[in-house]
Amino acid sequence: MTIDKNKVDHWNRILSIGYELKVTPGRGDGVFSTKSFSIGDIVMVGVIEKTLTANHSHASQVSASLHVQHAGLISKVNHSCNPSCGISVNASGAHDFIAFRDIEQGEEITFDYAMRNYSIDYFPDPCLCGEVTCRVHVNGWKGLSIEKRDEYEGFVAPYLLQMSDKISLAT
Ligand SMILES: [Zn+2]
Structure with missing residues (x-):
């Protein structure tokens, strides 16, 4: 599936409200908030640009096989x-992308790749997030x-829960 380039540009203009691309210290590009958000707010609206035939470093997993x-x-x-x-x-x-906690203006927008991907094939090891946890x-x-x-309940892609159920049923 592909969508019209003009439509993507249109969405990109809408999507740029509330966040911007900046360079992080030591981790390349990152996306940062330009306003504050409360827990549960929609921070970024997702639009699928195209489906992929295989996983790659910027792919999002949306089902067990897609x-x-x-x-x-x-x-x-960033993760x-x-x-x-x-x-x-x-x-x-x-x-x-939904605020998992309150986000201040200027904070980096991040998510845990495990909220979206069942397994991760493309990721720097070790992780560079710098968090204590x-x-x-x-x-x-x-x-x-x-x-x-x-802890992540309600903030992860639903297919992950179905995969967990299948696996726990199978074992
Ligand atoms: Zn980490």
């Missing part, structure tokens, strides 16, 4: 083991502790 590329800056949002945002699936099937080796939802899965 990877897509989101339009705009969503693919530039954190202590993220400011989580995932919510919108009506188009794309991933919106850094997991060091980030290997997706399948590698998350039960405690972390509970």
